[in-house]
Amino acid sequence: MAPQLPKDQLLSMYRKMYLIRRFEERAAQSYQQGKINGFCHLYIGQEAVAVGTTEALRPDDYQLGAYRDHAYPLTRGADPGMVMAELFGRATGYCKGKGGSMHIFDVEHFVLGGYGIVGGQIPLAAGLAFASKYRDDGRVTVCYFGEAAANQGAFHETLNMASKWSLPVIFLCENNRYGMGTAFARVSPLPEVYKRASAYGIRGEPVDGMDVLTVYEAVKDCAAYARSGKGPVLLEANTYRYRGHSMSDAATYRTKAEVETERKGDPIPKLRHYCVETVKIPESEFEKIDAEVKAQVDAAVKFADESPEPSLDELHEDVMVEPGEPDVKPRERVLGIKVDWPVWPGPKDYKVTWDLEPREQAEEADEKAGLKQPAKQPARA
Amino acid sequence: MAPQLPKDQLLSMYRKMYLIRRFEERAAQSYQQGKINGFCHLYIGQEAVAVGTTEALRPDDYQLGAYRDHAYPLTRGADPGMVMAELFGRATGYCKGKGGSMHIFDVEHFVLGGYGIVGGQIPLAAGLAFASKYRDDGRVTVCYFGEAAANQGAFHETLNMASKWSLPVIFLCENNRYGMGTAFARVSPLPEVYKRASAYGIRGEPVDGMDVLTVYEAVKDCAAYARSGKGPVLLEANTYRYRGHSMSDAATYRTKAEVETERKGDPIPKLRHYCVETVKIPESEFEKIDAEVKAQVDAAVKFADESPEPSLDELHEDVMVEPGEPDVKPRERVLGIKVDWPVWPGPKDYKVTWDLEPREQAEEADEKAGLKQPAKQPARA
Amino acid sequence: MPEIAWREALNQALSEEMERDVNVFLMGEEVARYNGAYKVSQGLLDKFGSARVVDAPISELGFAGLGVGAAMVGLRPVIEMMTWNFAILAMDQIVNNAAKLRHMAGGQLRCPIVFRGPNGAGGRLSSQHSQSLEANYAIFPGLKILAPSTPADAKGLLKAAIRDDNPSIFLEAELLYGVKGEVPTGEYVLPIGKADLKREGNDATIITWSRMYYFCEQAAQALEKEGIHVDLIDLRTLKPLDEEAILASVRKTNRAVVVEEGWSFCGVGAQIADIIQEKAFDDLDAPVERVTGLDVNRSYAAVLEKATEVSAERIVAAVKKVMYREEGT
Amino acid sequence: MPEIAWREALNQALSEEMERDVNVFLMGEEVARYNGAYKVSQGLLDKFGSARVVDAPISELGFAGLGVGAAMVGLRPVIEMMTWNFAILAMDQIVNNAAKLRHMAGGQLRCPIVFRGPNGAGGRLSSQHSQSLEANYAIFPGLKILAPSTPADAKGLLKAAIRDDNPSIFLEAELLYGVKGEVPTGEYVLPIGKADLKREGNDATIITWSRMYYFCEQAAQALEKEGIHVDLIDLRTLKPLDEEAILASVRKTNRAVVVEEGWSFCGVGAQIADIIQEKAFDDLDAPVERVTGLDVNRSYAAVLEKATEVSAERIVAAVKKVMYREEGT
Ligand SMILES: Cc1ncc(C[n+]2csc(CCOP(=O)(O)OP(=O)(O)O)c2C)c(N)n1
Ligand SMILES: Cc1ncc(C[n+]2csc(CCOP(=O)(O)OP(=O)(O)O)c2C)c(N)n1
Numbered sequence A, B: 001m002a003p004q005l006p007k008d009q010l011l012s013m014y015r016k017m018y019l020i021r022r023f024e025e026r027a028a029q030s031y032q033q034g035k036i037n038g039f040c041h042l043y044i045g046q047e048a049v050a051v052g053t054t055e056a057l058r059p060d061d062y063q064l065g066a067y068r069d070h071a072y073p074l075t076r077g078a079d080p081g082m083v084m085a086e087l088f089g090r091a092t093g094y095c096k097g098k099g100g101s102m103h104i105f106d107v108e109h110f111v112l113g114g115y116g117i118v119g120g121q122i123p124l125a126a127g128l129a130f131a132s133k134y135r136d137d138g139r140v141t142v143c144y145f146g147e148a149a150a151n152q153g154a155f156h157e158t159l160n161m162a163s164k165w166s167l168p169v170i171f172l173c174e175n176n177r178y179g180m181g182t183a184f185a186r187v188s189p190l191p192e193v194y195k196r197a198s199a200y201g202i203r204g205e206p207v208d209g210m211d212v213l214t215v216y217e218a219v220k221d222c223a224a225y226a227r228s229g230k231g232p233v234l235l236e237a238n239t240y241r242y243r244g245h246s247m248s249d250a251a252t253y254r255t256k257a258e259v260e261t262e263r264k265g266d267p268i269p270k271l272r273h274y275c276v277e278t279v280k281i282p283e284s285e286f287e288k289i290d291a292e293v294k295a296q297v298d299a300a301v302k303f304a305d306e307s308p309e310p311s312l313d314e315l316h317e318d319v320m321v322e323p324g325e326p327d328v329k330p331r332e333r334v335l336g337i338k339v340d341w342p343v344w345p346g347p348k349d350y351k352v353t354w355d356l357e358p359r360e361q362a363e364e365a366d367e368k369a370g371l372k373q374p375a376k377q378p379a380r381a
Numbered sequence C, D: 001m002p003e004i005a006w007r008e009a010l011n012q013a014l015s016e017e018m019e020r021d022v023n024v025f026l027m028g029e030e031v032a033r034y035n036g037a038y039k040v041s042q043g044l045l046d047k048f049g050s051a052r053v054v055d056a057p058i059s060e061l062g063f064a065g066l067g068v069g070a071a072m073v074g075l076r077p078v079i080e081m082m083t084w085n086f087a088i089l090a091m092d093q094i095v096n097n098a099a100k101l102r103h104m105a106g107g108q109l110r111c112p113i114v115f116r117g118p119n120g121a122g123g124r125l126s127s128q129h130s131q132s133l134e135a136n137y138a139i140f141p142g143l144k145i146l147a148p149s150t151p152a153d154a155k156g157l158l159k160a161a162i163r164d165d166n167p168s169i170f171l172e173a174e175l176l177y178g179v180k181g182e183v184p185t186g187e188y189v190l191p192i193g194k195a196d197l198k199r200e201g202n203d204a205t206i207i208t209w210s211r212m213y214y215f216c217e218q219a220a221q222a223l224e225k226e227g228i229h230v231d232l233i234d235l236r237t238l239k240p241l242d243e244e245a246i247l248a249s250v251r252k253t254n255r256a257v258v259v260e261e262g263w264s265f266c267g268v269g270a271q272i273a274d275i276i277q278e279k280a281f282d283d284l285d286a287p288v289e290r291v292t293g294l295d296v297n298r299s300y301a302a303v304l305e306k307a308t309e310v311s312a313e314r315i316v317a318a319v320k321k322v323m324y325r326e327e328g329t
């Protein structure tokens, strides 16, 4: 077991996990009240993964995931009211209500979206990591994806490139054991996703996704590894979702009993118990946090509920960007506060020092293959 | 070393390899004369793979490959003149001149095409094998593909399914070390394709693709394995092409010296030498075969050259099939001879006995994942 | 005739065709044990077993291609795409293989396969999940494109598509599965390529397909109250297109409105308008009007989504426009 | 002005933009060590190094998506597709991510990326390798589509596309790379969305783009000999479409012929014809004619391929048709 973490850090992790839990419960409620529509995928049960991960990263490391994405911005300090407003489809949402539950972007906090096409975010992650290596900005990218996405061609093509070019990216598989109604083992001969790392010659390992401290340690180690230039990691967090695949899935197909058993592994009480029993943090502090979070989430729902619908002027906005048009900074736009916004280096701001493929290396490979110098005329096809 | 093969079989393998070699040399010549256009990918150097493979299969096992496909029908007994005519784009070609060099189909001999989209034939192979298992016809499918195609998503998705459903298919990678001008090792962290089998929990192994007898033994063993229901195999034949990627690639980028070295490994003289030295088959028999093959290929070129262009009535043919319209039988159409044509079972000709996923197995996987009985309402999404 | 929902009509078609021909099988995500994401395949696994109703991994390109391969040797796969948005990943197998196989092979084989699933909006799903993609397939020679509107047409055309020896794209809609209508029981097969004149009138012609038919019907009823009577042509098949039906009606009414759910720019409606202007130029008393979804990415927010959608009101307005009647007069 | 070939014009554009902005990089199959399948990237690896000119594995979906991800954080990737036929595998990343990102994110980011490569026929390559696929991208909001014809336009528009903050599809052609023309050296950037009136005349309007321009020019010269003078509009950009240029000309000539290399059914030409019939209905003296590739799968055989292609003769005939002149009179 890793060295004990400072009390404040433990409490902040607890607070974040409970924030997500509470946020999702109220989102579920709001969905039932018809205030949220379409697809809404809850993160309940998986909190330890996002919280442990974010805790282990630099605040400016990139994160992106699939459509089960409410937790990602919340772990990064996004405004819960504005995330809820996005779920409500209101003008005050992070994406002006255009993306909704499945597509939450909080660029201020380097959370680069939730994506609806299974596996679609995986190549993007390689691109983010490519940019980091290209600019040598020391960032690591964390790409969350469900285990079912590992059967997409995009997974294969991306891991191959990420490995070949030693891109600083952690492919973080949130294995909650099924995609919609299909148990992963039913469609995958090799149900342990991390084992696929061998096909790409990269580091791969499983981690208990129901224990935030274990996730934290694992991601910290993987991030250091990737950041140091050793290449990508395929990290498989074994977790469980307590709710149906989405709100439109009542998940009646699961027995109470079975969910109860799982609840015993609930990462939130687990951390709390550890803090109280081992670290000797008084219960009262947790009661205080619970109360504060409840109030915070109530306020978030209230904020969303009282927020206006987007104006119709928004219809043609953001489809194309006009010359000189700035990017939209959600918290500035909505809350009127000044925020630090990522600035990407300009045309002359840096030089590329990365030698993606040293010439000797390329020539050696060519020789082995039987190639000599580049063809003089079109080699096509 | 495997038991020595009967003399006739050795000679027929030699004949086929030399037929391919000679055919391709004349094709190259015809290309330079402007009688063949577009892309034309020669098989010279790789003869041992197709010949050893076909020799090890049942004549009604399915074969398909990429665009480097002249050899596949030839090993199956296709009419060389009609293959050449297809390269010439004549009405007497196997595909009426519609497909050309990259798309040669000889359905009579269960050669189901050459394909131009890298990796595009791989999912098709799973479908052929699925059909065999579905009908329990005992067939095995051999899917040839170049090593570069192993970086396509289609490869990943297909091997996963083929493994999960134990489909009788041999994924036969013809590793000639590069795709066009790119050495495989330059774009693949794991340059041994067969090692990727581990990601799908299937059998994978390399074989010397420059020795027809080794290929024959390996494929025979893999075919028996697949046919017996043990599932797919990823077989990697290490081979080499003596010519450029295609006729439009003069391959000036390879040194004479290096090609010379490789020529020492030429599979054709190698088999001949083995037959003469070890099996004691007189040289004269080979000289006789060489002469016969030369004449046969000369005749093929002559046939192609004297064949008519397709008629314009063909323009709208074969795009859509009309009710009651039969399939076209090339040798019947062109040579007017009666041929055995594959007949696919009709609506009531058989029952499906294959239980692709036994219920208990599915339920067990569901239980493990935390699922119980099927959802009653739409689980989407 | 019994009233049943779209999903049951499709279920009947699948069940009957699987009974009729052992070569027919269904493959897709969630189709077997969970009876389909939209419950179209309800009960089929129990009835036909696990080799004929197959749960696929989330590998659209892979299982679409698997279907094409199986079709090459005489099976008749029905490949369910959970939605056509996801089928974009499988497009290579559909347009480069299925649509071209017979031709590349010079007629040596055929590819009897049906790709089916919901197209268009699902409602409050934002841009990645709400696309109408028929034009992306309609352009390729070698494919048939079906887009029925009523449960009866859906049953009759799905059965026809399964029996057809060509590859076909069968377009359904998330918002249609629950829609009910009278459906003949048992053997009921409709001809592919025949439009259905669902309403007759001399004042104008409305041409549409799939879910938009219901909006057009609404509009037609509203117009009738104002004494405007339209021909309402439900194409049902987009390719091959029933040009005769379109042209015959336009020659009668001299006015045409084409209604589609998808985007305007390069939508199938543009092709239909082009055919009309080319072949009925002298019969037209007004330019062909098109009513389409707005040419922007679809939003999740209710008001924004609604504003991008086709509405009966907009169809009414378009008909009045081609009749040179001012709105509301 | 120096005369250079298309491939050199593109090479100049790439080289200059990479000099100008360190954020620009080129990735694709064979682009680095082998200087491009068509030698468009000749010399760039030596000039800019292996991180800015990258040989990708044959993983179109993967490296297209990698480019999109890099663009999200301010790089300006140029992704070379060896041909657009292969890009069908990458379509999901192009239309579901690149085209939708800014909108899904409510304007928080942009996606400055260029996907470029040859579109259309390569000559004697059969059906999988000969497709004109512009319509498949033109339908999606969020993308710009460029299809220049001359080396100068190619240079000016590629530079513009690289500098543009939106994702764009840049269509080249295997049969154009060797075509020469005068090209301004150094800084030369053209506006996206502006058509070029390459010839003026009052008798009819020919509208085209990409390689077909040369066929139209041929036809125009032939027509001139017969005293027929046409406006020849080279669109150069398909989206955003320069409607004004089209309509202004048609209002003048009252006759329009749209020429495209690809298939007729649902081709971009149908959309152009629709715009003309809708917005210039009263100015039209004849239906808009379209000259397109034949709606069949393309064959390898020379005679069959030729018969599917657009020819100057067919364009001449179409112009005469809209002028109601009998062939040869
Ligand atoms: C390409 C694609 N195919 C199918 C779907 C429909 N779909 C949405 S979520 C889902 C299951 C994904 O499961 P997993 O990746 O394990 O993520 P989880 O929902 O378990 O978090 C499916 C099939 C989709 N969105 N995209
Ligand atoms: C999807 C796709 N991308 C790119 C190409 C262009 N291309 C044709 S052959 C080839 C190289 C393939 O190499 P490999 O798979 O090793 O087969 P080989 O030519 O060596 O037999 C490429 C990139 C293509 N045909 N299809």
Ligand SMILES: [Mg+2]
Pocket (backbone or CB within 6 Å): A146, A147, A148, A174, A175, A176, A177, A178, A179, A180
């Ligand atoms: Mg899952």
Ligand SMILES: [Mg+2]
Pocket (backbone or CB within 6 Å): B146, B147, B148, B174, B175, B176, B177, B178, B179, B180
């Ligand atoms: Mg190779």
